[in-house]
Amino acid sequence: GDRDQLRLQELESILTSMPVMAFVPSSPLERRFDGRLQNVILTSSGACRRLRESGFRGPVHPRSGPCILRACATPHQQCDVLVVGSGVSGSSLAFNLHKLGVDVAMTEARDVVGGNVISRSQDGYIWEEGPNTFQPAPHIMRLAVDLGLENELVFADHTLPRFVYWEKQLFALPMGPQDIPNFKLLSPWGFLRAGLGAIGVVLPNMTNKEESVEQFITRHLGKEVFQKMIDPFVSGVYAGNPTRLSMAAAFKKIKALEALGGTPGLIEGGIIRMIQKKREEVVDPSLPKYKGGALGSFKDGLLTLPRAVADYLGRDRVHLGWKLVSLVKEEGYGYLAKFETKEGLRLVRTRSVALTTPAYVVPSVLETLMPEAKALEELDYPCLC
Numbered sequence: 001g002d003r004d005q006l007r008l009q010e011l012e013s014i015l016t017s018m019p020v021m022a023f024v025p026s027s028p029l030e031r032r033f034d035g036r037l038q039n040v041i042l043t044s045s046g047a048c049r050r051l052r053e054s055g056f057r058g059p060v061h062p063r064s065g066p067c068i069l070r071a072c073a074t075p076h077q078q079c080d081v082l083v084v085g086s087g088v089s090g091s092s093l094a095f096n097l098h099k100l101g102v103d104v105a106m107t108e109a110r111d112v113v114g115g116n117v118i119s120r121s122q123d124g125y126i127w128e129e130g131p132n133t134f135q136p137a138p139h140i141m142r143l144a145v146d147l148g149l150e151n152e153l154v155f156a157d158h159t160l161p162r163f164v165y166w167e168k169q170l171f172a173l174p175m176g177p178q179d180i181p182n183f184k185l186l187s188p189w190g191f192l193r194a195g196l197g198a199i200g201v202v203l204p205n206m207t208n209k210e211e212s213v214e215q216f217i218t219r220h221l222g223k224e225v226f227q228k229m230i231d232p233f234v235s236g237v238y239a240g241n242p243t244r245l246s247m248a249a250a251f252k253k254i255k256a257l258e259a260l261g262g263t264p265g266l267i268e269g270g271i272i273r274m275i276q277k278k279r280e281e282v283v284d285p286s287l288p289k290y291k292g293g294a295l296g297s298f299k300d301g302l303l304t305l306p307r308a309v310a311d312y313l314g315r316d317r318v319h320l321g322w323k324l325v326s327l328v329k330e331e332g333y334g335y336l337a338k339f340e341t342k343e344g345l346r347l348v349r350t351r352s353v354a355l356t357t358p359a360y361v362v363p364s365v366l367e368t369l370m371p372e373a374k375a376l377e378e379l380d381y382p383c384l385c
């Protein structure tokens with residue numbers, strides 16, 4: 001049976017080379033290694049009970065025999081920083097750390113890199129099933145150039161407007177004051193309300209609590225602007241619910257405008273910020289030029305970027321189909337990360353860990369290390385199915 005497969009000698013040699021982690025599959029071993037068990041114990045449920053009865057008070061995680069064998073058969077990989085998740089966050093972090101000379105490994109639960117970024121192509125067409133564009137900024141341009149993707153960059157025509165589809169009609173959003181007279185999406189009252197708010201006729205946030213996008217925009221520019229202009233935009237960018245999305249977290253630059261200048265109006269704040277930006281601006285001649293409002297992508301779609309990072313890091317540093325299931329502290333080194341993979345369990349020893357997974361993944365991973373991470377389960381994530 002399963003237990004017959006456990007080779008005690010093999011386990012003994014593994015155990016003696018591991019000061020912190022011990023595998024205790026049955027009572028003979030349990031007796032032999034009693035006293036050396038310190039931190040993590042993978043054991044059968046019977047041994048688990050006997051350990052407790054013998055007075056051991058450390059964390060005990062029941063596991064079955066074959067599962068232990070697979071874990072033992074896998075050699076540990078060691079790195080300085082383990083980046084978990086290969087979306088835009090994980091990919092850019094892993095790349096930048098590697099560029100700085102840090103010994104980094106990146107793991108991804110799915111069989112492909114990119115996370116939310118899903119670019120597809122067929123019959124000569126390319127489409128995005130997640131984010132469709134990025135806002136060009138020095139850090140992402142630097143990343144693209146360092147990855148050799150400079151010639152792959154494409155930018156939208158910044159003179160073209162964005163549209164809102166409202167009651168079976170397309171409305172072009174104003175690109176500047178000259179477009180306002182022809183902008184018919186708002187009613188005259190909605191227009192007046194937005195104008196007054198924009199120049200500073202705004203009530204303060206009476207609740208003194210963090211505001212949602214809906215609360216902030218309605219307070220500043222009125223309900224109509226929120227419903228007809230902001231709600232569609234927020235859904236497009238975050239696939240999120242603006243009634244629950246935090247303004248300070250999702251649009252912190254716009255939120256900051258109300259604190260600039262003598263009035264809370266967003267126009268005054270916007271003008272001041274523009275002047276500040278002009279003064280602070282340092283043009284890096286090694287980066288491609290782009291116009292402020294022009295959205296960017298790559299010729300073959302956004303997935304080009306995480307794919308290029310994975311190619312750059314190489315197969316030894318990027319592990320696809322590795323799902324992080326637990327993280328425990330290892331005295332004297334850092335952390336031991338345990339992964340479920342198609343080939344069985346894999347362990348990585350690392351000095352530090354960067355979790356770039358969605359927040360709801362974190363509580364189970366940090367169950368023993370940081371039980372308070374359970375609070376992250378409360379964060380709302382939109383369903384993309």
Ligand SMILES: Cc1cc2nc3c(=O)[nH]c(=O)nc-3n(C[C@H](O)[C@H](O)[C@H](O)COP(=O)(O)OP(=O)(O)OC[C@H]3O[C@@H](n4cnc5c(N)ncnc54)[C@H](O)[C@@H]3O)c2cc1C
Nearest residue numbers: 085087088089109115116130131132133237239323324357
């Ligand atoms: C529909 C939609 C449209 C959007 N449009 C835009 C846009 O046009 N422009 C824009 O700038 N932003 C847009 N966004 C936002 C943008 O997509 C996200 O901010 C960004 O993709 C988040 O990247 P991330 O790396 O932080 O997370 P993710 O992309 O979620 O990456 C996390 C990764 O962790 C992996 N993972 C999860 N659990 C584990 C585990 N246990 N072990 C190992 N790996 C694990 C996941 O498989 C995933 O690959 C949009 C978002 C959505 C949903």
